Every structure is written in structure tokens, then in C-alpha cells.
Amino acid sequence: MKIPLTFVLNNQETTLEIDSWQTLLEVLRNQGGMTSVHRSCEEGECGACTVLLNNEPVNACLVLAASVQGASVMTSEGLVKNATPHPLMKAFTDELGIQCGFCTPGMLMNAYALIQKAGDTVLTDAVIRKTLEGNLCRCTGYVNIVKSVKAAQKSKLAGEWW
Amino acid sequence: MPDTNGNRATMTTRPANNFIGSRAMPELVYHAPETMQALMDLIRTHGPSIKIVAGCTDFIPSVRTGRWRFDPELHVIDISKVTALNRIENQKDILKIGAGVTLTRILTSPEIQAFCPVLARAVEQMASLQVRNTATMGGNLCMASPAADTAPPLLVSDARVVIQDAQGETTVPVVDFFTGPGQSILTPGQVLTHTCIPKIRANESAGFRKIGTRTAVIISVVSAAVKIGMNNGVCENVRIALGSVAPTPLRLAEAEQFLTGKTLDDPVIEKCGKVAADAILPITDLRASADYRKDVAKTLVKRCIMDCREVLK
Numbered sequence: 001m002k003i004p005l006t007f008v009l010n011n012q013e014t015t016l017e018i019d020s021w022q023t024l025l026e027v028l029r030n031q032g033g034m035t036s037v038h039r040s041c042e043e044g045e046c047g048a049c050t051v052l053l054n055n056e057p058v059n060a061c062l063v064l065a066a067s068v069q070g071a072s073v074m075t076s077e078g079l080v081k082n083a084t085p086h087p088l089m090k091a092f093t094d095e096l097g098i099q100c101g102f103c104t105p106g107m108l109m110n111a112y113a114l115i116q117k118a119g120d121t122v123l124t125d126a127v128i129r130k131t132l133e134g135n136l137c138r139c140t141g142y143v144n145i146v147k148s149v150k151a152a153q154k155s156k157l158a159g160e161w162w
Numbered sequence: 163m164p165d166t167n168g169n170r171a172t173m174t175t176r177p178a179n180n181f182i183g184s185r186a187m188p189e190l191v192y193h194a195p196e197t198m199q200a201l202m203d204l205i206r207t208h209g210p211s212i213k214i215v216a217g218c219t220d221f222i223p224s225v226r227t228g229r230w231r232f233d234p235e236l237h238v239i240d241i242s243k244v245t246a247l248n249r250i251e252n253q254k255d256i257l258k259i260g261a262g263v264t265l266t267r268i269l270t271s272p273e274i275q276a277f278c279p280v281l282a283r284a285v286e287q288m289a290s291l292q293v294r295n296t297a298t299m300g301g302n303l304c305m306a307s308p309a310a311d312t313a314p315p316l317l318v319s320d321a322r323v324v325i326q327d328a329q330g331e332t333t334v335p336v337v338d339f340f341t342g343p344g345q346s347i348l349t350p351g352q353v354l355t356h357t358c359i360p361k362i363r364a365n366e367s368a369g370f371r372k373i374g375t376r377t378a379v380i381i382s383v384v385s386a387a388v389k390i391g392m393n394n395g396v397c398e399n400v401r402i403a404l405g406s407v408a409p410t411p412l413r414l415a416e417a418e419q420f421l422t423g424k425t426l427d428d429p430v431i432e433k434c435g436k437v438a439a440d441a442i443l444p445i446t447d448l449r450a451s452a453d454y455r456k457d458v459a460k461t462l463v464k465r466c467i468m469d470c471r472e473v474l475k
Contacts, residue, residue: 001189001190001191003192020189020190020191020192021186021187021188021189021190022187023187023222042222042223042226043222043223043226043227044219044223044289044290044292044293044379045379047290047292050292053295053296056266056295057291057292057295058292058295058296059219059290059292059293059296061222062217062218062219062222062223062292062293062296063218063296064192064215064218064222064238064240066192066194067192067194067218067240067242067243069194110291110292131291133290133291133377133378133379134289134290134291134292134293134378134379135290
């Protein structure tokens, strides 16, 4: 059944025509054009499709698109401002937290929510690792990813953030 | 890959829907009622062709992998937006948790940390942050997996579930809720609305442990929960529960009786672990062998008792 879906996608009110059985992952990629939301395991193991739903990280593959009616969804495309990479993205490239890049958009969204919520509390390795436990990376290992998240929080505390 | 004739055969035989390696979702009608009245009306109107969901974190993979099949024109009724099912109510002697409350909210609730900390310990080790942000405890119970990690803490807490249907409400102890792997006492037309958990008392402590093949995002090989009350140095109101060792999560009456009236010294704890392991008949499956499960069950029961002892001494 085709239904209209109206929601806020990366701060813009958006209406898309969707099938009622589609997952948020499919709608974001196919109708929404947000191809940073990567499809991989499709059962909540890998986190490559992580997006923020009302500011909370969720696996887009496990959300029925019809259920986000009226909600706010953010993908890593939403981090980019005026074609400039977000300081969080810069931290991932500076600290080599990115290799093949497949897991990166999901990592970014989960890390973004973590840093936003942390406020002035400096994130420890343990907290970062616990938060990112649902995001698999098969290239770098996690050391550089943890470093990247820490560097990104430093940027935020230094006022380089949006 | 080109086949032996050099044609890209697989490209042309792939189904038109854009799924690779997994099945499409069935044609469905999605409903998200906001009141109990609207929910019960939908259940009545659409009769047998409904599926009640909350977080969908088990529903979607179950359909995708073909474990569940549905007829076309399935009515999916999402209870996660029903206001009355989205509360954690702190009542006099119990906590009443709505079926639409997410695992993250359970984990971060001060009431649950204070009055049923063992449930928070279990939820903390379930799935990932992303899944916990959408999955619900009601869903975990209704899936009735023998490995449901919220089951052992609820069993040792003497929790009850509230089930609603057209006739009204019934309350059932969690220990009577599960009937087999993936099966519960719920019948078509019924919906689990709340879980009621008696608050832990000052002289009681409860522990939870699980073992999987990794520490995150993993189905338990064995999970265990123990609750002990202490009265003049001896154990009372002992509850011991295990997950993943039987067709349903279960309580271990033999081990509970063994520990009742005893002091918590090392030989007693050792023996209690053995009594628990002797009472179960786990199966061998792709996650672990029966022998390993018995071994782990013994160790986890012992460690849970030790966790309680740390608090009670």
C-alpha cells in the first residue's frame, strides 16, 4: 500500500511516497537519496545503517518507515554544512578512524549522538567502546575510531562544532 | 560472476524487488494507535490477520529470514505509540512497566535502578545501543525466546504480566507465561500491556550474569539470575532462574530449596551451582554444546550468588 510519509529529514520537512512495508533504510536510500545509510546485515548486528531518530541512534534496517511519521531523522549527510565536512568527520580522517569507509556513516551518527549528549563530561575509552558496541568495523580495529571520537569531542569543547 | 557461457545469468534471475539474500517484507497495512481504546478496536476489527509489534527489532528480521510467514494484507499494529503503554509507574509495592517502554528507558530509569537493579544489569548487556533504543521488554517477552535476557531477572523478581483482550484484563506470573520456544500463553486477540515487578526489599539482593560468544550484541549461551533474602545470616526467599538451557526460561526449584536456610559460605555456593546444573537438560545447538551449557550454568549460578553475597554481607 502506498502511503505519504512526512517527516523531518536532516532539518528539512520532507514528504515521500512510500510502501507501507518498507524499512526506514530502504526509504532513506531509495526515495530519500541518502546513500550514506549503508545496507549490510539487515538484522541489527552491524550498525552500518545507524541514523538518528529523534536524536537517538537506531538501526534504520529495523525501523518500519511508516512509524517515523512526524519524527525527525538525521543521516550523516546532515552533518555537512555548506559543502564543508563536519569537525567529527575531520577527526575521523585526521586520526585515521576511517579505512574502507563502509561502517563510517553509522559510526559517525552514533558518535555524534554520544558527543552531543556528553556535554562537558570528557568521554573515556570505556564509554566510547560501550556506546559503539553495535557498530562493526572490519578494517581498522577500533583504536583509531576511539581516538577519532576523543579528538572530535576536543573540537567540540574548543568551540569548533555545529 | 559470469557463468560458464560467459553470461551474467545471476543478474537477470534476481527478483525485481531490490533485496539481495533476504526476503521482501509482505504487503501490509500499518497502524499506530495512540490510545488503548483505539488499539483494542483495531484488534477486534481486523481479527486474525493482525500482528502486534512494538520495537520491530525482532519482527523485521523474523520476516526477512523467512522464520515467520504472513498472508498478504497483514495488519501490523504498532503499540509503541500508545500513551498508556509508555510509562514506568512507581506504585506502592511494585513497578509497572508499559509494554511500549524501550530497553534504553528501562536501563536509564532511576526507579528501576533503585527497585529492580537486576533488570537493569540484564538490559545493559542486551543487543546494542541502537537496538535498545527501539526494542521493548514487552517484545522480548512476547517473542518467548528461551534466551530472552529479561526473563531470568523477571522470574527471580516474581514479576507478573498483564494481558488484555476484549473480555478485560488478566494478570499472570511470568513463570507461567512461556510455554515453549517462541510460544507463550498469549492467544489471538490478546495483547501484553504491562509488566509488574515487586520492588526488591532491603534484606534482598539479586544478580544477573550471561555468557555469549562475545560481550555485545550476542544471544546468550546461558543466562542466569539469582535473588536471595537474608534473615539472621541465613538465606530465605531464594529465587534462581536460567535462560537458554531449556525450551523456556525457567526457575530451578531444587537449587532454590537447597539454598534456603543455609549460610552463604563457599562450599554451599559450590554445591548450589552443582544442584542447579544437575537439574537442567540443555540441548546442543549452533551456539554451544549441552555439556558446555551445563558447565556454564553451574558457574553463572555460583557467580550470581557471590554477587548477592557481596551486597548482603
